[in-house]
Amino acid sequence: xxxxxxxxxxxxxxxxxxxxxxxxxxxxxxxxxxxxxxxxxxxxxxxxxxxxxxxxxxxxxxxxxxxxxxxxxxxxxxxxxxxxxxxxxxxxxxxxxxxxxxxxxxxxxxxxxxxxxxxxxxxxxxxxxxxxxxxxxxxxxxxxxxxxxxxxxxxxxxxxxxxxxxxxxxxxxxxxxxxxxxxxxxxxxxxxxxxxxxxxxxxxxxxxxxxxxxxxxxxxxxxxxxxxxxxxxxxxxxxxxxxxxxxxxxxxxxxxxxxxxxxxxxxxxxxxxxxxxxxxxxxxxxxxxxxxxxxxxxxxxxxxxxxxxxxxxxxxxxxxxxxxxxxxxxxxxxxxxxxxxxxxxxxxxxxxxxxxxxxxxxxxxxxxxxxxxxxxxxxxxxxxxxxxxxxxxxxxxxxxxxxxxxxxxxxxxxxxxxxxxxxxxxxxxxxxxxxxxxxxxxxxx
Numbered sequence: 435x436x437x438x439x440x441x442x443x444x445x446x447x448x449x450x451x452x453x454x455x456x457x458x459x460x461x462x463x464x465x466x467x468x469x470x471x472x473x474x475x476x477x478x479x480x481x482x483x484x485x486x487x488x489x490x491x492x493x494x495x496x497x498x499x500x501x502x503x504x505x506x507x508x509x510x511x512x513x514x515x516x517x518x519x520x521x522x523x524x525x526x527x528x529x530x531x532x533x534x535x536x537x538x539x540x541x542x543x544x545x546x547x548x549x550x551x552x553x554x555x556x557x558x559x560x561x562x563x564x565x566x567x568x569x570x571x572x573x574x575x576x577x578x579x580x581x582x583x584x585x586x587x588x589x590x591x592x593x594x595x596x597x598x599x600x601x602x603x604x605x606x607x608x609x610x611x612x613x614x615x616x617x618x619x620x621x622x623x624x625x626x627x628x629x630x631x632x633x634x635x636x637x638x639x640x641x642x643x644x645x646x647x648x649x650x651x652x653x654x655x656x657x658x659x660x661x662x663x664x665x666x667x668x669x670x671x672x673x674x675x676x677x678x679x680x681x682x683x684x685x686x687x688x689x690x691x692x693x694x695x696x697x698x699x700x701x702x703x704x705x706x707x708x709x710x711x712x713x714x715x716x717x718x719x720x721x722x723x724x725x726x727x728x729x730x731x732x733x734x735x736x737x738x739x740x741x742x743x744x745x746x747x748x749x750x751x752x753x754x755x756x757x758x759x760x761x762x763x764x765x766x767x768x769x770x771x772x773x774x775x776x777x778x779x780x781x782x783x784x785x786x787x788x789x790x791x792x793x794x795x796x797x798x799x800x801x802x803x804x805x806x807x808x809x810x811x812x813x814x815x816x817x818x819x820x821x822x823x824x825x826x827x828x829x830x831x832x833x834x835x836x837x838x839x840x841x842x843x844x845x846x847x848x849x850x851x852x853x854x855x856x857x858x859x860x861x862x863x864x865x866x867x868x869x870x871x872x873x874x875x876x877x878x879x
Contacts, residue, residue, distance in 0.1 A: 465527035468608035471511030499552035504603035510583035516576040533574035559791030588621035670739030678705035678712030685782035695771030699733035710739040741789030763805035793834040
């Protein structure tokens with residue numbers, strides 16, 4: 435994964451990203467102060483929940499939720515557990531590595547659950563780094579939590595058992611304060627404007643990709659699938675060909691011989707560079723039986739430096755045994771295949787780009803058509819005769835949920851694909867188990 439410079443890196447004057455325990459040794463030596471996007475915590479209280487009363491656990495949950503929401507409401511930042519601060523100084527500089535013994539993956543899972551259940555709307559996209567000294571001393575472990583800037587701010591904390599009470603925390607320099615009424619009203623206005631801007635930018639990304647595919651031409655219909663992070667990075671990475679090869683290779687590694695679709699067409703194509711993106715595009719001809727007319731199979735796949743994924747495919751009416759009306763018809767399986775290839779690229783890209791949080795996805799047919807062909811279950815690669823039914827296909831948009839791991843991602847993806855395919859009168863042919871196997875490389879127990 436490509437790490438980005440954190441608030442600590444910038445405070446230390448580091449120009450190269452990456453995490454090491456020595457960063458925190460330096461932070462203590464240089465007494466790096468807290469700021470609006472950097473918060474030192476001596477310990478992580480939830481690690482000592484054993485034997486705690488319900489009231490103590492609720493108080494711990496509330497305090498943790500308040501710290502996370504404050505960062506999310508203030509542009510994002512990092513909280514470091516296991517580093518003490520100088521409480522006698524207004525700057526609250528780092529003074530000592532105290533450590534967090536017992537921190538592990540279960541700890542980070544609990545924190546995610548608190549961010550999802552005690553904050554409204556939930557804060558997603560949290561990243562964690564567990565660092566230990568060279569001697570491996572468990573008691574000196576440090577937990578770094580990175581909170582992204584959130585398009586859903588203001589985030590409210592609603593403590594358990596307090597039915598008529600909530601607060602909107604924010605970072606006032608190195609301190610955590612509570613928003614006043616005017617601040618809260620302004621934050622809701624900014625949220626509305628931010629959502630409108632993100633929607634407009636997403637529409638522009640989709641339109642730009644359609645133009646790159648030349649998909650708006652009237653003689654053939656394409657299946658288009660695009661996913662963009664809800665909170666895309668403000669500084670998109672400048673991807674290299676090597677980055678692209680790594681992403682495409684990782685995405686396709688568990689598929690074997692893929693069915694006809696974007697992967698099939700572009701798998702052996704050269705990765706090319708675009709503006710803050712890498713892509714593959716290919717065009718190959720196919721002549722249908724009993725016809726001298728050539729059909730052009732085309733595909734384009736893009737990975738952007740801000741985490742956006744775009745996939746397009748057209749078979750140009752190459753429907754066996756014969757198209758019903760020419761190039762302006764869509765094989766229903768192409769909707770599934772194009773959407774699946776996007777999903778595989780999305781997961782592979784996060785390992786290189788480091789995009790976090792949920793995505794907005796759209797599935798469309800461009801130019802629109804009313805003729806959709808269903809696979810013939812008796813003859814592989816063939817399609818049933820068109821039944822004369824015309825379908826009005828509408829674009830499908832919705833979230834891809836990444837916060838809850840592979841299962842959450844698969845569930846949200848299936849919702850969108852099912853809504854798309856159901857417009858043609860059928861259910862998806864691809865099973866959840868197949869998708870899970872392709873994403874993880876193993877069968878789910």
